[in-house]
Amino acid sequence: MSAIFKREFVSYFTSPVGYAVLAAFMFFSGLFLWVYCLFPGTSNMSGVFQSMFFIVLFIIPLITMRLFAEDKKQKTDQALLTAPVSIPSIVTAKYLSALAMTGLCLSAFVIEGIALSFISHPDWSVIIGNVFGMALLGSAFAAIGIFVSSLTESVIVAAIVSFAVNVIISLIDTVASTVPVDFMKELLTALSFQTRYSHFALGLFSLSDVIYFITVTFLFLFLTDRAVERRRWA
Amino acid sequence: MIKVKNLSKTYVKNKALDNVSFSISEGEILGFLGPNGAGKSTTMNIITGYLSSDSGSVEINGKDIMEEPAAVKKMIGYLPEQPPLYNDMTVEKYLEFMFKLKKVRLPMKEHISKICEDVKISDVRNRIIKNLSKGYRQRVGLAQALLGDPKVLILDEPTVGLDPEQIIEIRRLIRDLGKDHTIILSSHLLSEVQAVCDKIIIINHGKIAAQGLTSDMTHTGSATHRLDIIVEGRRQTVHSLLSKVDGVVAVNDIGECEKGCFEFTVESSRDVRRLIFRAAAKTDLCILSMKPVAVSLEDTYLSIITGKAEEENNNVSDI
Numbered sequence: 443m444s445a446i447f448k449r450e451f452v453s454y455f456t457s458p459v460g461y462a463v464l465a466a467f468m469f470f471s472g473l474f475l476w477v478y479c480l481f482p483g484t485s486n487m488s489g490v491f492q493s494m495f496f497i498v499l500f501i502i503p504l505i506t507m508r509l510f511a512e513d514k515k516q517k518t519d520q521a522l523l524t525a526p527v528s529i530p531s532i533v534t535a536k537y538l539s540a541l542a543m544t545g546l547c548l549s550a551f552v553i554e555g556i557a558l559s560f561i562s563h564p565d566w567s568v569i570i571g572n573v574f575g576m577a578l579l580g581s582a583f584a585a586i587g588i589f590v591s592s593l594t595e596s597v598i599v600a601a602i603v604s605f606a607v608n609v610i611i612s613l614i615d616t617v618a619s620t621v622p623v624d625f626m627k628e629l630l631t632a633l634s635f636q637t638r639y640s641h642f643a644l645g646l647f648s649l650s651d652v653i654y655f656i657t658v659t660f661l662f663l664f665l666t667d668r669a670v671e672r673r674r675w676a
Numbered sequence: 677m678i679k680v681k682n683l684s685k686t687y688v689k690n691k692a693l694d695n696v697s698f699s700i701s702e703g704e705i706l707g708f709l710g711p712n713g714a715g716k717s718t719t720m721n722i723i724t725g726y727l728s729s730d731s732g733s734v735e736i737n738g739k740d741i742m743e744e745p746a747a748v749k750k751m752i753g754y755l756p757e758q759p760p761l762y763n764d765m766t767v768e769k770y771l772e773f774m775f776k777l778k779k780v781r782l783p784m785k786e787h788i789s790k791i792c793e794d795v796k797i798s799d800v801r802n803r804i805i806k807n808l809s810k811g812y813r814q815r816v817g818l819a820q821a822l823l824g825d826p827k828v829l830i831l832d833e834p835t836v837g838l839d840p841e842q843i844i845e846i847r848r849l850i851r852d853l854g855k856d857h858t859i860i861l862s863s864h865l866l867s868e869v870q871a872v873c874d875k876i877i878i879i880n881h882g883k884i885a886a887q888g889l890t891s892d893m894t895h896t897g898s899a900t901h902r903l904d905i906i907v908e909g910r911r912q913t914v915h916s917l918l919s920k921v922d923g924v925v926a927v928n929d930i931g932e933c934e935k936g937c938f939e940f941t942v943e944s945s946r947d948v949r950r951l952i953f954r955a956a957a958k959t960d961l962c963i964l965s966m967k968p969v970a971v972s973l974e975d976t977y978l979s980i981i982t983g984k985a986e987e988e989n990n991n992v993s994d995i
Contacts, residue, residue: 445776449762456764521760521820524724525777526746674728676687 443531446522450509450539460543463504467547470497475554485562487554491572492643495636498580499612503604505543506587509536510670511600523674533666537588544580548573568645575642578655579635583608585662592669612636677702677858678723678828683732685718685882692718693729694882700875702827705854707873707890708862711981715882716862717757720830723860724754736828750779753826755834759817763806767797767816770805771823780824787823794849795819796842810837818846822853829853831861835868847872866974878980885980893976902969903942903949908962911938921955923948937964
């Protein structure tokens with residue numbers, strides 16, 4: 443399992459994808475830091491985290507698109523699936539490599555926090571809480587992206603479909619207002635990633651949000667395992 | 677060593693394998709022959725655990741692939757039709773990755789070095805796989821299958837894309853490996869299977885059309901003798917002369933091979949070479965060449981694949 447993790451993680455940097463993703467993430471987090479903190483002259487990074495939601499939504503599919511689709515296309519899945527490694531550990535290794543890449547992106551905030559501490563006194567509990575929340579969000583997006591990647595041979599299709607799924611699941615609460623049934627309204631709002639994530643950005647830590655993102659992660663990793671297994675029976 | 681029982685596999689509506697059973701003993705080299713789409717790769721993919729069969733079982737060394745997949749997979753080295761190579765890695769890094777993936781417990785550096793020498797890829801160890809030629813890619817794929825010195829090797833068309841010199845080298849390597857490994861290899865090259873394998877299975881439309889020892893398969897149909905003859909003289913005269921020889925069943929005209937000389941193939945129920953010589957001498961016809969043609973595996977193969985000799989098939993499958 444560690445062999446697969448290492449290979450996948452290293453391969454982000456043998457192609458331009460890893461650098462492009464990191465560069466984009468750093469650029470936008472820097473831009474928002476300027477817009478929300480440096481320009482108005484405040485050390486409150488809430489605005490930065492709130493705005494980064496959509497950047498994460500678009501960047502994670504770029505991190506996960508390759509993970510299963512490329513293997514299927516290059517037939518390297520034959521090496522993985524005929525090795526003495528179980529499918530759940532293959533899925534887990536690939537997921538962890540995507541999560542590690544996400545973690546690398548999130549390190550941008552730590553750097554920004556340190557930068558801010560030279561000129562002001564940023565609230566580290568807010569920064570750490572938000573990075574944690576964003577890691578949970580990234581984890582759920584990564585699991586969705588891996589699942590989509592396991593359904594197709596095309597890296598591009600995997601990326602586009604993951605974008606679409608991420609957008610739908612994030613903005614599902616906007617549909618809620620049009621639903622006449624109260625119960626459905628509440629359910630849709632509760633399912634929305636944006637609703638859940640905005641709690642973190644506002645500095646609210648709720649266990650149910652944490653459990654929600656972890657559940658979504660496990661659900662989609664489980665579905666990925668099923669999708670890979672199912673292909674053997676096709 | 678390997679026992680395959682009643683394997684069946686259907687892709688959507690297309691029946692890829694239909695009740696395939698065979699077994700191989702330790703140290704044997706089995707050749708899979710068949711036209712494209714016959715089910716060779718599907719069978720190999722099921723044995724290695726890449727695909728699941730709809731029904732039937734695969735047992736290696738007494739262990740079932742469905743029940744103990746990890747244990748069985750550890751015993752197998754597999755070279756699929758398209759070598760499973762990561763294009764962005766160097767040969768060295770790729771082999772190290774596969775070594776760890778297969779959980780091999782041997783000294784890594786030495787083991788990889790030895791395999792690289794065996795398959796002659798030591799000179800490209802630091803090159804990126806993407807930039808390698810087809811022949812090198814094929815050999816890196818073979819190297820990957822040999823990692824961990826597995827007891828069973830499954831090689832899907834191992835010599836595809838190699839040049840003739842390399843083909844001979846790889847065949848020699850496979851024969852050497854065959855001394856202490858059990859090997860299944862598939863090929864569409866009859867000569868290859870004939871040269872390398874102890875046992876042959878001919879597979880067509882997902883069914884085993886024939887199986888037997890290479891030596892038996894090659895001599896099948898030896899009840900009929902076949903001669904290739906070149907005689908100087910008028911075509912008609914020679915033809916009627918040959919037809920009249922006692923024991924001759926059929927005479928086929930091949931055509932004029934040099935001026936005034938005609939080539940024929942003669943099929944007979946027994947050895948008629950002396951009779952033909954005397955008959956020709958009596959009528960003053962000059963035999964320029966006469967050679968017996970062995971019934972080759974190719975004939976057996978073609979007759980089975982085209983389904984011409986339906987009865988003969990059954991005889992062969994009984995072996």
